[in-house]
Amino acid sequence: MSTTLIFGGSGKVARHLTKLLSAEPGATVYSIIRNPAQEAELKELGASPIIQSVEDALVTEITATIEHTQPDAIVWSAGAGGGSAERTKAVDHEGAVKVFDAFAAATTGKPKRFVMVSAVDVRDRESKPTPDWYKPEDVKRSEAAWKAIGTYYKAKLAADKDLVSQNGKRGLDYTILRPGSLSTELGTGKVRAGKVGMQGEIPREDVAGAILACLRNKDTIGLAFDLLGPGEGDLTISEAIAKVGKNKEDTFEGYH
Numbered sequence: 443m444s445t446t447l448i449f450g451g452s453g454k455v456a457r458h459l460t461k462l463l464s465a466e467p468g469a470t471v472y473s474i475i476r477n478p479a480q481e482a483e484l485k486e487l488g489a490s491p492i493i494q495s496v497e498d499a500l501v502t503e504i505t506a507t508i509e510h511t512q513p514d515a516i517v518w519s520a521g522a523g524g525g526s527a528e529r530t531k532a533v534d535h536e537g538a539v540k541v542f543d544a545f546a547a548a549t550t551g552k553p554k555r556f557v558m559v560s561a562v563d564v565r566d567r568e569s570k571p572t573p574d575w576y577k578p579e580d581v582k583r584s585e586a587a588w589k590a591i592g593t594y595y596k597a598k599l600a601a602d603k604d605l606v607s608q609n610g611k612r613g614l615d616y617t618i619l620r621p622g623s624l625s626t627e628l629g630t631g632k633v634r635a636g637k638v639g640m641q642g643e644i645p646r647e648d649v650a651g652a653i654l655a656c657l658r659n660k661d662t663i664g665l666a667f668d669l670l671g672p673g674e675g676d677l678t679i680s681e682a683i684a685k686v687g688k689n690k691e692d693t694f695e696g697y698h
């Protein structure tokens with residue numbers, strides 16, 4: 443029996459995750475959405491929707507939601523989805539930080555397990571080195587991606603940096619998952635995880651599978667790592683996540 447609270451519950455990754463979680467006996471999935479029109483569809487997937495916008499809600503209101511739902515884990519899979527710079531900051535950065543603070547403040551009497559869906563290549567490109575495992579094609583892709591959606595990366599960086607650097611006071615059992623470009627292809631059940639570069643895409647269904655694998659694997663607590671679709675050295679999702687957890691592979695440490 444487990445209770446999961448998903449922020450961005452109506453999103454494409456979150457819907458896959460809702461299906462996976464709801465299939466488990468005794469599971470409860472609470473889904474934070476901002477649009478009441480999505481309620482019926484989410485209920486059909488097995489979620490209990492709660493209407494709350496992370497842009498508008500106060501930290502105390504989010505804390506109240508967490509205390510009401512008593513989650514064993516919270517998943518952040520929300521995002522402004524390429525909206526204006528203002529909304530990107532309000533959701534991807536400030537909305538996420540509100541949730542970190544709200545979870546820290548909430549009284550749940552349980553470990554505070556938190557999985558953050560971030561993105562590959564979220565890093566401080568101005569004052570930190572290029573990751574030493576990047577190949578020339580990764581460097582090229584990074585440059586193009588930051589040129590195209592730099593505002594998004596900066597918002598994600600600010601949120602992830604806050605999560606990692608302020609955790610001494612918050613005490614969340616976090617894992618930051620950093621997928622590459624997401625596709626709507628069917629899941630393959632296989633991923634590459636850890637220091638895997640930036641090439642290729644990953645189906646959203648497999649990102650959902652990786653979130654679930656992280657929730658089930660305590661070795662991933664305190665880690666931030668990259669995630670791509672299958673390639674060389676194919677591993678199943680749970681094997682790939684277990685490998686990263688065992689080797690403590692972190693692709694954010696030293697780059698923010």
Ligand SMILES: NC(=O)c1ccc[n+]([C@@H]2O[C@H](COP(=O)([O-])OP(=O)(O)OC[C@H]3O[C@@H](n4cnc5c(N)ncnc54)[C@H](OP(=O)(O)O)[C@@H]3O)[C@@H](O)[C@H]2O)c1
Nearest residue numbers: 450452453454455495496497519520521523560561623624
């Ligand atoms: N797209 C990519 O290639 C890519 C790559 C790496 C990582 N990511 C990250 O992966 C995550 C999941 O991606 P996805 O494709 O599943 O995203 P998505 O389908 O765009 O879902 C994001 C969800 O966030 C919700 N949201 C937006 N503003 C909100 C607010 N103020 N309060 C509450 N919820 C709000 C949206 O709700 P509405 O339906 O109401 O708009 C939407 O359902 C995101 O964090 C994204 O940044 C994406």
